[in-house]
Amino acid sequence: MKTKIINLGFILILLLSCNIVFSQVGIGTTSPETSAMLDVDVSSLPSDGKKGFLPPRMTTTERDGIIVTPATGLLIYNTTTNQLNYFNGTVWTVVDTSSGSFVDLSTPQAVGGNKNFTGTITASGRLMIPMGEISYFNTTTAGFQVNIPSKSTGNALGTDSMVKINPPSGTVFVNDMFGLTASDGANSRLTYQGAVGRYFHIALSFSYRPNLDEDVFVFGVLKNDFSTSxxxxxDSSKLLITTGKKADYNSTAMHVLLWLDPLDSIEFYVGNVTAARDVFIKSFNFVAIGM
Structure with missing residues (x-):
């Protein structure tokens, strides 16, 4: 009989151990959710006695010193910023709010996608808008000559025998989210290096001189689509211009709205609608501003 009691006790302990291993833990409930390892239910508490869950609290410095690689999904309350933080497997991230990810305006960071703000935002530094610029101006000669080997129709036919306007070496100025690759050299290409696609306001102002009185040129912006090559x-960028006398300089401005995805690039092009005749570019300014 004594041996049977010991065996029954052993079996009972074994069954309880299995329950601990495979069951969920419930606090305030005897039937925790099957999908949760821990289910905290406060429904049985009085309305004036409800309690919440309090995660580990620590400063940013203490958080960053937990271990080299925290577990993905690890949750803490950051007492430095008064925000819930979780580790996404790569970096610590602020827990999303109902209106989207929190944007800490006091810390330098890249903000992708759409964000809605209410109230007034006063910037203490520079507002970084994706922008690129190429400028050229010649004060001593007639400008650089652009060779146009074939006549253009001036119609909505894409490139239509138009050629790229390449400024001389040493005239390139680019900034912010546009760049000039080593293979570009000194030319009119601006390559968008941002992280998300967006519309760009492209503005061009230029002065030029024809080889013939009242010649007709077509100017436009060429887009290099990185994904499709x-x-x-x-066609929406093309501008037809009838010049004045060949001894006179003509000045023109044009504005274009284009969508650019990351690594797309744009260039300044020209064609002659009357014949295969060249043009002299005295100056130009080629700017792309993100919207």
Whole structure:
């Protein structure tokens, strides 16, 4: 009989151990959710006695010193910023709010996608808008000559025998989210290096001189689509211009709205509608501003 009691006790302990291993833990409930390892239920508490869950609290410095690689999904309350933080497997991230990810305006960071703000935002530094610029101006000669080997129709036919306007070496100025690759050299290409696609206001102002009185040129912006490798002058950007006398300089400005995805690039193009005749570019300014 004594042996049987010991065996029954052993079996009871074994069954309880299995329950601990495979069951969920419930606090305030005897039937925790099957999908949760821990289910805290406060429904049985009086309305004036409800309690919440209090995660580990620590400063940013203490958080960053937990271990080299915290577990993905680890949750803490940051007492430095008064925010819930979780580790996403790469970096510590602020827990999303109902209106989207929290944007800490006091810390330098890249903000992707759409964010809605209410109230007034007063910037103490520079507002970083994606922008690129190429400028050229010649004060001593007639400008640089652009060779146009074939006549353009001036119609909505894409590139249509138009050629790229390449400024002389040493005239390139670019900034912010546009860049000039080593293979570009000194030319009119701006390559968008941002992280997300967006519309760009592209503004060009330029002065030029024809080789013939009252010649007709077509100017436009060529877009190089990085994902499809398709390059063509956008028909919506084309501007037909009848010049004055060949001894006179003509000045023109044009504005274009284009969508650019990361690594797409744009270039300044020109064609002659009357014949294969060249043009002299005295100056130009080529700017792309993100919207």
């Amino acid at each position: 398709i390059s063509k002058v956008e």
